[in-house]
Amino acid sequence: MMTHTNVLIVDDEPDIRELLEITLGRMKLTTNAVATINEAYERLNQCHYDLCLTDMNLPDGNGIDLVAHIQRTTPQTPVAVITAYGSMDTAIQALKAGAFDFVSKPVDLSRLRELIQNAMRVNTSAEVSTSDKMQLLGESGVMQQLKKTIRKLARSQAPVYISGESGTGKEVVARMIHEQGPRSNHDFVPVNCGAIPAELMESEFFGHKKGSFTGAVNDKPGLFQAADGGTLFLDEVADLPLHMQVKLLRAIQEKSIRPVGSQQEIPVDVRILSATHKDLGLEVQEGRFRQDLFYRINVIELLVPPLRERGEDVHLLAQYFLHKLSLDCDLPDVTLSDDAQRHLARYQFPGNVRELENILERAFTLCENDKITLEDLQIQSSHSPTGTQAAINDAREIDNLESYLEDLEKQVIIQTLESTRWNRTAAAKKLGITFRALRYRLKKLDLDGPESNVAD
Structure with missing residues (x-):
């Protein structure tokens, strides 16, 4: 928790103000308590607050007005509102206006302490680097x-x-x-x-x-x-x-x-x-x-926009997926031919980013000489994809089929490797796929075990 944390309390009921000041004081927080919105505006103009806790119904206005004011002037300050019991519609209005959270009367002190602890982490979490966290690719x-x-x-x-x-x-x-x-x-x-x-x-x-x-x-x-x-x-x-x-x-x-x-x-x-x-x-x-x-x-x-509405991100996404595939399989990076790049740029991607990833995964296993050609992509140039392409829109429909095909593929590869005494070059030839494709499938199906170290 932050040190020297200042909290502004806005409530016209003296008993509630006293309860909140005592509770927050025990949490080692510095508080200022006022009874009206106008007094709150004056306090906000005079000093910085790390959190504002306000009642909804005040003598000179509504707590939502105060939420909106803080959103305009100091949006980094979280605001929590105190609502009447059962006033869920009011709480939702406050959240839509930008409130951090809400607590209902009668105030549950354990719930209040949780809310304040979460609020205090808002600004500290913003200071933490997100470089090692999940990122959303795209510069459009x-x-x-x-x-x-x-x-x-x-x-x-x-x-x-x-x-x-x-x-x-x-x-x-x-x-x-x-x-x-x-x-x-x-x-x-x-x-x-x-x-x-x-x-x-x-x-x-x-x-x-x-x-x-x-x-x-x-x-x-x-x-x-x-x-x-x-x-x-x-x-x-x-x-x-x-x-x-x-x-x-x-x-x-x-x-x-x-x-x-x-x-x-x-x-x-x-x-x-x-x-x-x-x-x-x-x-x-x-x-x-x-x-x-x-x-x-x-x-x-x-x-979340569909991929066809941010076509300029396709090449960036493609580079990311191909680099990830290469790392996963411990293989050299592959590149896209000019024709393949142009084709991807024109394609409408009814299955969005997931479809792009699947297309590149397939092309990665088929390509030779570390370059993906137009033929490796195996997609039709389409500006209004219909029919079977539309089925990609619901991945849940193929979950069971994918599992079945994966098991079948694993069985066929194992049988072929056993027939060639785990000579992967010979097995790839027998299966009619490239050595890269076989190596990728072994990695994906978790078959790249000790046996695969046999000399090819």
């Missing part, structure tokens, strides 16, 4: 704006809904929001909501007690507990069944969960980030997604 205008927005959202505790097509990198964005924020020293827990069987969903999210159902042989913590203090990323949130949406909404609003088979509520401090490639507004209209949950997780929406 839309990507520069996206990175700027991520840095801003990382300072808040507001729920963020990340929208965008499949393959655009929504999870990368979510991880960056987490890693650049005050929760970075706690866990980032991603969960694919469409991959959990409906009958196990409540147990997965909230945990269960031993004996609560057949097969529950031990107590098991859930995803909320795993993410306590950190971030829970709900990927493909539109795939949650309606009965689970109700339970999730309650957990988010109450900041507590109840494991299956337990009579006790467990408080959890989790920031919620969510994403889906579907139109969540349309899902609400069609009755497949609850409107109240939609408003709760969609406090701030962040759109």
Whole structure:
């Protein structure tokens, strides 16, 4: 925690002001308490504050006005608001205006201390270098704006809904929001909501007690507990069944969960980030997604642009993926021929960044003389890709097929290597692929073991 931390308290109730001053004083924080917005403006003009804690209803205005003022004048100062019990709509309005977080009356002191500790980490986390953390590649205008927005959202505790097509990198964005924020020293827990069987969903999210159902042989913590203090990323949130949406909404609003088979509520401090490639507004209209949950997780929406809208980033991304492939396989770097570069620049990438990575991975295994040609790319020049290309938009549909094909490929390669006594040059020839392609597949399938050291 920072030393000599100054906190501005704004509340017109003397008892609340005294309670907050005592609590923060015990945390070794310096406080100034005022009763009106105008007094708060005067204090803000006179000195710097590391945090502002304000009530919503004040004699001369609304706490949201103070949030907006601080956002304009000293946006680096986090503002937390105190809301009336059950005023979730008001809390959401404050978060949309730029509030860092909120706490409801009657003030839970343990919750208040957690909030303040998180707020104090906002500015210190900004001072830490992010060079070793996850980065979002791209120098186009839309990507520069996206990175700027991520840095801003990382300072808040507001729920963020990340929208965008499949393959655009929504999870990368979510991880960056987490890693650049005050929760970075706690866990980032991603969960694919469409991959959990409906009958196990409540147990997965909230945990269960031993004996609560057949097969529950031990107590098991859930995803909320795993993410306590950190971030829970709900990927493909539109795939949650309606009965689970109700339970999730309650957990988010109450900041507590109840494991299956337990009579006790467990408080959890989790920031919620969510994403889906579907139109969540349309899902609400069609009755497949609850409107109240939609408003709760969609406090701030962040759109990740498709690759076709930032074509100038394609070459940079291609260089990154090819260099990574070369490092992973301990092979020389490969380059793209001029024709291949032009073709990638024209291609529309219906599968976005994920499709570009897959195309280059395939081309990497096929190319010869460390250069990828137009033929190695194996894609059609298309400005309006349809048909089978559109299937790339939903990677979940090919998960099982990919696993099956990977197992089949492994079996064929092992059989061929055994037939050539693990002579990889002979095996590559027999399989009709280049030596580079075989070496890459051995590495990818984790077959590059001691046997592969046999002389070729």
